[in-house]
Amino acid sequence: MLSPERRTSMAERRPSFANFSGNSNHIDTLMVPHLAGIEDPLPETTPEKVDVLIAGTGLVESVLAAALAWQGSNVLHVDSNDYYGDSAATLTVDQIKNWVNRIHNSKNESEPYKNAKLYISSSNIGPDCKYASRDFGIDLSPKILFAKSDLLSILVKSRVHQYLEFQSLSTFHTYENDSFEKLTNTKQDIFTDQNLTLMTKRNLMKFLKFVLNWEKMPEIWQPYADKSITDFLFNKFKLEKPQVFELVFSIGLCSNMDTKVPLALNRIRRYLVSYDVYGPFPVLYSKYGGAGEVSQGFCRSAAVAGATYKLNEKLYSYNPTTQVATFTDGSKVTVTEKIIMSPTQAPEGNKHVPEQKYEVNRMVCLVEKDCKEWFSEDESAAVVVFPPGSLKSGNKHVVQTLIMGSGSECCPQGTSIWYLSTTESGVRAEMDLDAALEALEISIIRESSEEITNDNDIVQISDDGRPIINSVRLGQSFKEYVPRESVQHLMKLSYTQLTSTPPFDVVNPALFDNDELNNRANSVNKFIPNASDNGIIYTAMPSSEISYDEVVTAAKVLYEKIVGSDDDFFDVDFEDDDNDAMPTGASVNGVINYENAIEDDEEDIQMGEDDSNEFVGEMEI
Amino acid sequence: MLQFKLVLLGDSSVGKSSIVNRFVKDSFDEFRESTIGAAFLSQTVTIKDDDQDVTVKFEIWDTAGQERYKSLAPMYYRNSNAALVVYDITQADSLEKAQSWVHELKNKVDDNNLVIYLVGNKVDLTKDDEEKRVVDRDVAEKYAQENGLLFNEVSAKTGEGIQQIFQTIGENLYEVRKKENTTNNSNMANRAHGQVDIQLPRPSTNDSTSCCS
Numbered sequence: 040m041l042s043p044e045r046r047t048s049m050a051e052r053r054p055s056f057a058n059f060s061g062n063s064n065h066i067d068t069l070m071v072p073h074l075a076g077i078e079d080p081l082p083e084t085t086p087e088k089v090d091v092l093i094a095g096t097g098l099v100e101s102v103l104a105a106a107l108a109w110q111g112s113n114v115l116h117v118d119s120n121d122y123y124g125d126s127a128a129t130l131t132v133d134q135i136k137n138w139v140n141r142i143h144n145s146k147n148e149s150e151p152y153k154n155a156k157l158y159i160s161s162s163n164i165g166p167d168c169k170y171a172s173r174d175f176g177i178d179l180s181p182k183i184l185f186a187k188s189d190l191l192s193i194l195v196k197s198r199v200h201q202y203l204e205f206q207s208l209s210t211f212h213t214y215e216n217d218s219f220e221k222l223t224n225t226k227q228d229i230f231t232d233q234n235l236t237l238m239t240k241r242n243l244m245k246f247l248k249f250v251l252n253w254e255k256m257p258e259i260w261q262p263y264a265d266k267s268i269t270d271f272l273f274n275k276f277k278l279e280k281p282q283v284f285e286l287v288f289s290i291g292l293c294s295n296m297d298t299k300v301p302l303a304l305n306r307i308r309r310y311l312v313s314y315d316v317y318g319p320f321p322v323l324y325s326k327y328g329g330a331g332e333v334s335q336g337f338c339r340s341a342a343v344a345g346a347t348y349k350l351n352e353k354l355y356s357y358n359p360t361t362q363v364a365t366f367t368d369g370s371k372v373t374v375t376e377k378i379i380m381s382p383t384q385a386p387e388g389n390k391h392v393p394e395q396k397y398e399v400n401r402m403v404c405l406v407e408k409d410c411k412e413w414f415s416e417d418e419s420a421a422v423v424v425f426p427p428g429s430l431k432s433g434n435k436h437v438v439q440t441l442i443m444g445s446g447s448e449c450c451p452q453g454t455s456i457w458y459l460s461t462t463e464s465g466v467r468a469e470m471d472l473d474a475a476l477e478a479l480e481i482s483i484i485r486e487s488s489e490e491i492t493n494d495n496d497i498v499q500i501s502d503d504g505r506p507i508i509n510s511v512r513l514g515q516s517f518k519e520y521v522p523r524e525s526v527q528h529l530m531k532l533s534y535t536q537l538t539s540t541p542p543f544d545v546v547n548p549a550l551f552d553n554d555e556l557n558n559r560a561n562s563v564n565k566f567i568p569n570a571s572d573n574g575i576i577y578t579a580m581p582s583s584e585i586s587y588d589e590v591v592t593a594a595k596v597l598y599e600k601i602v603g604s605d606d607d608f609f610d611v612d613f614e615d616d617d618n619d620a621m622p623t624g625a626s627v628n629g630v631i632n633y634e635n636a637i638e639d640d641e642e643d644i645q646m647g648e649d650d651s652n653e654f655v656g657e658m659e660i
Numbered sequence: 661m662l663q664f665k666l667v668l669l670g671d672s673s674v675g676k677s678s679i680v681n682r683f684v685k686d687s688f689d690e691f692r693e694s695t696i697g698a699a700f701l702s703q704t705v706t707i708k709d710d711d712q713d714v715t716v717k718f719e720i721w722d723t724a725g726q727e728r729y730k731s732l733a734p735m736y737y738r739n740s741n742a743a744l745v746v747y748d749i750t751q752a753d754s755l756e757k758a759q760s761w762v763h764e765l766k767n768k769v770d771d772n773n774l775v776i777y778l779v780g781n782k783v784d785l786t787k788d789d790e791e792k793r794v795v796d797r798d799v800a801e802k803y804a805q806e807n808g809l810l811f812n813e814v815s816a817k818t819g820e821g822i823q824q825i826f827q828t829i830g831e832n833l834y835e836v837r838k839k840e841n842t843t844n845n846s847n848m849a850n851r852a853h854g855q856v857d858i859q860l861p862r863p864s865t866n867d868s869t870s871c872c873s
Contacts, residue, residue: 335733342724349729
C-alpha cells in the first residue's frame, strides 16, 4: 500500500497533472513527469536542506537516487571521487593508477579494497606511446545483463536505456581438459552436437524442460532441497559431468560444487529464459564500460528529475541530532530523512560500517590480442568459466572470466580486456587466478596461431567412430602445442574487494536493519560516542555476482526504508510512452512468461516418439 | 531521417535550458513534432538539398544541472555531433567561462567534425538599455572565428535567432554526413554490429499477443 504520508511524486506535482486531476479520465494519460532539471531555473548554491543525502555513485546508490528523485524526494548525491561510478566505475589506465594509490593510502578503517597490485607497460601506454590511457575503460565491477532481468525492466521503464548502447554476448566457454568447450545451450545445439549420446540428449532435454517450471514440480527437487546441484543433476537426471558442469558453472554461473538446488535452479533458468528474448543470446553488456555506464545513466536520470550532483565531495561527519552533515570542504547540509552511504565513502572515524567478511578476488589484464577466436561473429565479448578442479592450481572455486574485445569500445583494436574473478580467498585465490590467466594465455596463443589453418585438423574421430568437431578452433590435437610467443600484457591489476554479501547470494535486507545484526555495532538507532557516522545507513559493496541481479533488489530495500513502501519505485510514465510499445519480453510488470527456444515447438525435437511423461533413467514425474 | 546528438554547455543561469525550451516547445512550425521524454528532448528541423526536403532530428542533451559542480559524466559528451556553448551577454565573466567549456569539449570529444555553436544569450535585455551589455559582440565573434565555431547572439525570451541556430547546425551536420558517406561508407555499418535495441524484444514465433494491439 502507498503510505498516506508519502511524498507526492514528480508526476503528481507536475502542473499538467494538477490541472486535470479533477478529471479522472485524464489522470492516467497525463502522468508526465516534471523535468525539474530541465524546466526550472536551477538554484545557484548547494542546497541547504535535502530529504536524502546519498554518498557514492555506485550502481545501487545511483539506481536509488534516480528512483527517489522521480518519486519526488529532494536528493543530494555526492561522491568523494572526481568520477562517477565509485565501486562500479569504469576507469582509464591513469585513473586505475590513482585508484591503486588511493587504496594504499586509505585512512578508512573499513576500506573495502586491499592487496591492490598494478603493473603497467610504460613503453606501451602513456604519452607518445602506441596506446593512450584513455583508450581503455576498465570496470572495477565487470557485469553482464541478462535479457530477462529486473534491471533491464527498470532500464526500459526509466528510459535510462536511451543513454546506453547494448551489445549481445552469446559465447560461454567452459574450460575442461585443457580446452574450451563452447556451450551447448540451445535445443538445436543439443541435437546437432555430435559429442552427445542419444541418452544424454534425452536426459538433457528432460532437465531443460523441468527447470523452466521447477517450482511446480516439488516432487522432483524437494528430496534434494538441501543437497548440492551437482548431486541432483548426476543422480536425479543422470547427466554426465560435462553437461553438469556446463549447466552449473557456465549457464548457472554458480561459484562451487555445493550450490544448493533451488538457488542453482533459479540461476540456470535465468539463463534459459533470457535466451532469445532479443535474439540468440542470453546476455547483453553496455558499450564503453559496463556498470560504470549504467550508474552514470541513472545519475543523469536522477539529475533530470531534480537531484543535485557534486563530485569530489566527501563527508566529514554527520550529527543525527541536528541532522547536519558536514563535508571535508566545510560545506554543510541539513538532511531531513536519511543518509545512504557506500562503505567506500565512509568518513574517517566511522564505527558503523557493516563487517565485510567475504572476499572477491579480481584480476584485470589488458592484453595485446584481439581474442576474436573466442567471440561469435559480430560480437566482441565472451564468458569463460573455469569449473572447480579444471586448473593446475586444483581450484575449489570457479574462476569466472569476462573477455571484452575492442567492439565494446573499452579498448583499442588489437587488444582486449580480461576480467577474472573468484570467490576463493587469500593465497589460494591468487594461485587460482594466476593459473586461469596462464590457461587463457596458452589457449589464445594456440588458437590465434597462424600455423593452424587447416580445418581438417580440428575434426577428430573418437574411439567409437563418431567425428568430434570442436566448436572453437581448438581441439585435443593441439594439446601438445608449445607456444612460441607470449601474450603482451599492457596492464595487469589484481585486488581483493570485500563485501558483506555472501558469494552468489543477493543482498541481505537485514543488513539495513542494523539492529538485528550483532556483528559490529552497526545500528542506525544506536549512537556510538565519537563515531563520525552515527545514523548513517551503509549500502552493501558489490558481491561476486557477475550479473546485475542484486542491484534492483538492494536499491528497492533501501527505497522502502526511506519512502515506506516500494510501490512507486520507478512509477513514472513518460510523454513518449505511446510511441514505444512496451517490451513484451522484459517482464516489466513482473509477469514472466517462460517462453523460449527450448520450450516451444517440441515436435522438431528428433527424439523418436516423444512422450513427455517418459523419462530416461530413474526419472519419475 | 538523420539523427544527431546535440549537447548543451555553459555555466548555470546563462539560459541554456530556455534556449532549448524555446526551440523545442515553440509550435511555429506545425509540421515539427517534439517530444519530452525522460532522457532528452528531441526536435526536428527541415533542410533543403536541391529542392529535396531532408529531416534532421536532434537528440538534445541538457546538462540537467550536472554542470554546476563540474560534475558532467563522460557519457554526456560521448558521441555528440554538435554542441551549443552558451554565455550571457550581460554577465561579465560568462564569455571566459564559455571558452573554458569549449576547451573542455575539445578535450572530451574526439571528433574533428564536431560542430560547435557559440551563443550569446539575452539580447532582449540590451534592446532598451544597451548599458546592460558587458560582453562585446566583436570580441565573441572574433574568438569564434579563430576557433572555428559558429556564432550568433540570440534571445530565448523573444525567440530571436533561436530557430536559426538549429537550422544552421542541421545544415552543417548534413554537409558533414554527406561527405562522410561518399568517402567512407563502412563507418556507419560497423557501428551497427552486434547492437541490440532492448526496447524491442524479438517477437516470439508462437506468441499470439505479440503482434499488434
